[in-house]
């Protein structure tokens with residue numbers, strides 16, 4: 220047998236083994252039928268978003284707030300397509316589906332779902348209703364201008380805020396009824412599950428008042444904390460002040476908003492049981508920040524346990540990350556990935572420095588990520604986000620999505636099995652060590668030239684990242700940008716060698732071999748540049 224044919228035979232065998240291994244998950248797990256309803260699966264404290272019966276990683280893009288009309292959609296799809304996003308997150312406003320009480324209009328939803336299918340994209344709908352960043356501006360005029368029927372939050376000083384109070388059944392019933400209609404409609408039109416999740420409200424909570432101090436709220440505040448909450452938090456019973464002391468006002472507001480959102484969600488789920496989630500306007504992940512300075516009552520990290528007890532109909536609580544600081548981001552990912560909460564980043568800033576967090580998000584076993592406001596409708600949320608949304612900016616995020624898109628299902632399955640690790644470049648540390656499974660470790664360093672062992676100075680701006688996924692005991696998929704990856708293994712010690720490093724790509728879940736990397740290309744580690752590269756690495760010791 221010639222060298223060439225031996226090589227080709229081994230190539231076919233190795234391709235077959237990877238394909239086989241990568242298929243094992245879908246063959247042995249839940250119903251792979253395309254008609255399976257989207258759900259969140261749980262295993263050993265990890266989670267997966269199940270779409271058509273198998274784990275799915277959401278490569279998302281969130282449209283701008285006012286892109287929720289058919290006239291804006293072409294400029295939204297232009298960005299989704301360019302980004303290689305597999306999912307569009309886009310609002311459905313209460314004001315547009317129920318402009319007059321009891322009269323529903325789903326023409327926008329129908330058009331949106333139709334166009335999503337044409338673009339081979341999934342949808343996450345954002346229910347902008349009682350709360351859209353604390354205010355009710357997306358609720359219909361018959362709601363937002365009727366203070367008697369739909370009372371607003373009253374501050375401790377007696378001022379009226381533009382935030383609806385969570386304590387009134389009239390508001391809850393009206394919102395829940397409209398949301399249930401929306402979910403009912405989705406069930407009727409979407410047997411193929413183009414819509415995979417729905418966000419209930421948007422960044423709930425109240426700005427500039429820790430809670431509602433209206434007479435109705437004051438009466439409730441004087442009562443005992445509900446038993447379910449007291450028990451779940453292992454507290455002694457008593458009223459809010461007695462049980463929670465200085466935190467009583469915020470915890471009271473959080474509990475009542477959670478209960479309210481839970482009832483809206485439950486009304487929708489009764490019609491159609493899609494995964495439902497809420498997003499969060501974050502508080503500082505490290506400091507004990509005064510709730511007056513953020514969206515009090517929303518599911519910030521300090522009240523996650525309260526929300527989990529108060530809103531069981533909500534499947535996931537996802538952080539909206541708008542601070543690009545490395546510690547801020549990583550701490551937030553840690554706070555929202557819990558055995559009782561799948562990590563999902565429904566919004567992230569769109570400045571280019573956020574693009575690298577894709578790798579850390581994958582490494583935390585997330586079910587999805589979605590930069591905010593990357594559409595071409597002519598608006599840029601500067602200075603919170605980028606000054607300009609153009610194809611150059613979109614490309615910064617697109618290159619990550621393009622790399623992962625062809626193996627998204629395989630990666631999501633590996634993450635559900637706890638076999639994916641990721642790193643994003645910090646600001647002041649230029650080398651990180653990832654503890655992989657067993658005795659494996661990977662060192663990820665930034666800014667090192669491709670030849671030689673120079674100390675890692677970091678990239679000129681923090682922009683590197685890498686992901687490692689374990690395929691077998693000694694075999695890994697590795698990809699990244701602007702980073703060097705080096706493996707080590709305590710057991711195999713200094714005799715560790717690359718057995719084979721294949722560069723290739725996936726095509727519909729199949730590994731397609733391109734070449735073997737050896738010599739300069741691997742002698743100093745696996746050096747990822749700005750070029751897209753996917754490596755399949757087999758390690759051994761001599």
Ligand code: DGJ
Pocket residue numbers: 284352421422498539566591592600603
């Ligand atoms: C977070 C909100 O959830 C979004 O709808 C948007 O308003 C951004 N902030 C700011 O652009």
